[in-house]
Amino acid sequence: MxxxxxxxxxxxxxxxxxxxxxxxxxxxxxxxxxxxxxxxxxxxxxxxxxxxxxxxxxxxGLVAVVNQQEPEEIVASLGYDPGEVTLESLSKEDLVTVLAGGISNGVGRRLEREQRFFEDRLAFETQDKWDEVCASDEPPAGCSGGARSQGDVLLLVKERIVQPDIIASYGFFNSILGGNAFKDDIAGIFENTPERWPDYTFDEVRFQWRAWLNMTFVTTPSSSIPELAGIRTAILGSAWLVLFTVLFAVPVGVGAAIYLEEFAKKNRINDFIQTNINNLAGVPSIIYGMLGLAVFVRLLEPLTQGRTVISAGLTLGLLTLPVVIISSQEAIRAVPNSLRQGGMALGATKWQTVRSHVLPVAVPGILTGTILAVARAIGETAPLILVGAAGFITVDPTGPFSQFTALPIQIFQWASFPQKEWQNIAAAASLALLIMLLLLNAVAVILRNRYSRRMT
Amino acid sequence: MSTRRSHDPGMKQQLKGRRRPLEGSIVVTLFVMGAISIAITLGILWELGKESLLFFGEDEVSLWSFLTSTNWSPQSGTAGSFGIWPLILGTVYITVIALIVAVPIGLASAVYLSEYASPRVRGFLKPALEVLVGIPTVVFGFFAITFMTPILRSVFGTSTVGFFNVLSAGIVVGLLIVPLISSLAEDAMAAVPASLRQAAYGVGASKLEVSLRIVFPAALSGIAAGVVVAMSRAVGETMVVTLAAGASPRNFNLGSDSIFGHILNPFQGAQTMTGYIAVTASGDLSYNSLDYNSIFAIGLTLFFMTLGLNALSRRIVKRFRQEYE
Structure with missing residues (x-):
């Protein structure tokens, strides 16, 4: 060929x-x-x-909700025009009146002993009885604390009088693409399998648009009713944890990084420290949880009081430490050598050079790395399970020795319940967590950009 | 001459001999901060080891059955069975599924980003992958049970696929480690000198040939190390497997159970080592109980597994790295 x-x-x-x-x-x-x-x-x-x-x-998305008592009826029963006044805008006095009309006096007294309704008068208790109770050896919390706010009372009214029961919810995309199908579905269920919701009729069902992530959700504590549960306790818990994580991990991490980059001579011990840090960065977070459980919760119980904010914060600190060290090392390494030599040439000692020449230039880089490490710590769940974050807690943490929960723990807890409403609030809490992390990352990016501008 | 003070021998002597207690104490403090990391490692080894010894010291437990038995049923009170293999099976199975998902996606992403993508496309795709790194694992777990599991159940039928299943957990863990593989592999490929690529183009190689036959092999050590690191991450992953793979260990009997019907059935749940630790710890855990000690024995096993994988990855880099230029 x-x-x-x-x-x-x-x-x-x-x-x-x-x-x-x-x-x-x-x-x-x-x-x-x-x-x-x-x-x-x-x-x-x-x-x-x-x-x-x-x-x-x-x-x-859309929800199908059945109220024990409609908010409009409540407003109308007080003599207001339901067209103009909403339940949310009622004054505290009106809300207490509504509450008093719907719950037994015994329940009211119990609520009042938890926290009183008014500063100046009693809503359910008689003055004599109140004085007697408060004079006893163990006075209830209501005797010393301040009064409930309008929002607190509103929550009680919703919880005890309105009693919303969300019987079904519809996803966001289905809701905007074809909300009517949802109504038909629910109507179909009532027609064909009425035994599913035997207590209700279709006429009672209201269809509403609901943003599960809303201001009320962010500002109320958890509840055993998903419709009323919020994440305030969890957010505050996460904030306390971050505080102790940062207080531990940042000074120690930056110090270790300065030592390794500026002072450590090349010898076996320092090599070992460096290898060890790299190894620690790869240890699964749950192992740190076990270390925290054994050391902070159990061994140091007299100091930390067991399963408290400080135990968990320090555990997260240990977990974050290798990441902070490694990123700080990178930031310090990026400082040009000429700066160090400049300091030395003026007769400064090594530490003086580091403090006055190296650190100021490295700080933005260190800060960026630290923020990213903290963002990771906020999302950590497994170690917190080990050190005993409470799944259900409604009391805000007030200090290092408080019981606590955290946002990821709350998500974990809710996600593991099978009912749809819990899934909805788990999603809303996840979204809140993601938004928090996004903001943190944005701060890190802004810092990084400013940093690169300063160096050129 | 007198102006050049550094030549004044007296002054020099004075500065040299001067004690600097502050300087010294600062260096010592910084050293202690560096050494804290060693204390952490020792603390982990000490606590895990101590509790594990207590665990193996119990009458119901023997090291031999821990290492050989394929039955993990720690009923408190009655005599339970403590063989670690069902938990290892869960961990390894999910890790393998995760790697099957993540290795092709991660490596293809790395090749595309490093060799093909224009700066504009790269500027959009790379941050998208980086976002995945920042998402907390519990959110991935939520995603697994609210999206992946229902999809699998509607595709394969609710009678075959259980609510808790290994496949859903494995796929989502895979998604979680994709960015790890892709970024480590991309770094390794970026480190291959341009001269190698240019030489290959010079003899008429196509882009694909340059990528797969020149750059990829040259970067293989870094890529392999990245895959091993990702593997270690998958082994230690807790939240996704706890939520999606269920809380019952897959006990099996090698002789009598069918391989794909039971032992390697991807549609049924299987507890992993991390899952067991998390579930046991989230209940009421009393110190010095068998349950409490057992999580430390599992933890120790997990620690050595991930440590081994991380050490392996560093060895790969050290041993097979080709030094260019």
Whole structure:
């Protein structure tokens, strides 16, 4: 064949025709592969998108709710026009009146002993009885604390009088694409399988748009009723934890990084420290939880009082430490050597040089790394399970020795309940957590940008 | 001459011999801060080891059955059975599924980002992958039970796929470690010198050939190390597996149970080592009970598994790294 073209036959080298075919093949293979790579990469991005959409989908949407008593009726019973006044805008006095009309006097007295309704008068208790109770050896919390706020009373009214029962909820995307289908579904269920909600009729069901993540959700403590539960206790718990994490991990981490980068001579001990830090960064977080359980919760119980904010904060501090060290090391390493030499040339000692020349330049980098490490610590769940974060707690943490819960723990707790409403608030709490992390990351990015501007 | 004070021998002597207690104490303080990390490691080893010894000291438990039995049923009160294999099975199975998902996606992403993507496309795709790193694992767990599990159940049928299943947990753990693999692999590929690529283009190689036959092999040590690190991360992952893979260990009997019907059935739940620790610890845990000690024995096993994987990854880098330039 190749004799026709007059070229010598060399089987190691393709002929012109063969070459063209081969080239076409290679080009096609290249294009296919390129799209193959892109396809696989977009699977990961798709995964991210679907994850975010799942959370949004469960955080907002239509709900079918049955109220024991409609808010409008309550407002009307007080003589207001339901068209103008909402339950939320009622004064505390009105809300207490509503409450008194709906609960037994015994329950009212119990609520009043927990926390009184008014500073100046009693709503349920008689003055004599109140004085007697408060003079006893163990006076209830209501005797000393301040009065409930309008919001607190409103929550009680909703919990005890309105008693909303969300019987079904619809996802965000379904709700905006075809909300009517939801009504039809519910109507169908009432028609075909009335035994599912035997206590209600279809006429009682109200369809409302509900943002599960809203201001009330963020500002109320947890509750055993998903419709009324909030994440205030969890957010405050997370904030306390972060405080102790930072108080421990940042000074120690930055100190260790300065030692390793500026003072450590190359010898076995320092090599070992460095390797050890790298190893610690790879230890699963749950192991740190076990260390925290054994050391802070159990061994140091006289100091930390067991399963408290400080135990958990320090545990997260241990977990964050290697990350803070490594990122601070990078920031310190990035400081140009000429600065150090400049300091030394002026006769400064090593520490003086580090303090006055190296650290000021490295601080933005250290800060960025620290913020990212803290963001990771906020999302950690497993170690907190070990050191005994309470799943259900409604009392805000007030100090290092408080019982606590944290946002990820709350999500874990709610996500493991099968009912749809718990899933909804788990999604809303996840969204709140993601927004918090996003803000932290934004701060880190802003710092990084300012830093790079300063260095050039 | 007198202006050059540094040549004044008296002054030099004075400065040299001067004691600097502050300087010294600062260096010591900084050293102690560095050494705290060693204390943490020792603390982990000491506590895990101590409690594990107590665990193996119990009458009901023997080290031999811990290492050989395929039955993990720690009923408190009655004599339970403590064989670690069911928990290892859960951990390894989920890790393998995660790697099957994450290795192709992660490596393809790395190749695309490092060799193909234009700066604009890269500027959009890379941050998207980085966002995945920042999402807390409990949110991934929530995603697994509210999205992945229902999808699997509607595809394969609710009678085959249990609510808790290994497949859903594995896929989501896979998604979680994709960015780890892709960023480590991309770093390794970026470190391959441009001259190698140019040489290959010079002899007429196509982009695909350069990527797969030149850059990929040259970066293989870094890529392999990244995959091993991701593996260690999957082994230690807790929240996704606790939420999605259930709380019952998959006890099995090698001779009589069918391999795919039971032992390796991806549609049923299986507790992992981390899952057991988390579930046991979230209940009321009293100190010095068998349950309490057992989580430390599992923890010790987990610690050595992840430590081994991390050490392996560093060895790979050290041993097979090709030094260029």
């Amino acid at each position: 190749s004799a026709d073209t007059g070229r010598p036959v060399d089987r190691n080298f393709p002929t012109e025709d063969e070459y063209q075919v081969l080239l076409g093949k290679r080009t096609r293979r290249g294009t296919t592969a390129k799209f193959g790579f892109l396809f696989l990469l977009s699977l990961a991005v798709l995964g991210l998108a679907v994850l975010l959409m799942t959370i949004i989908n469960d955080s907002f």
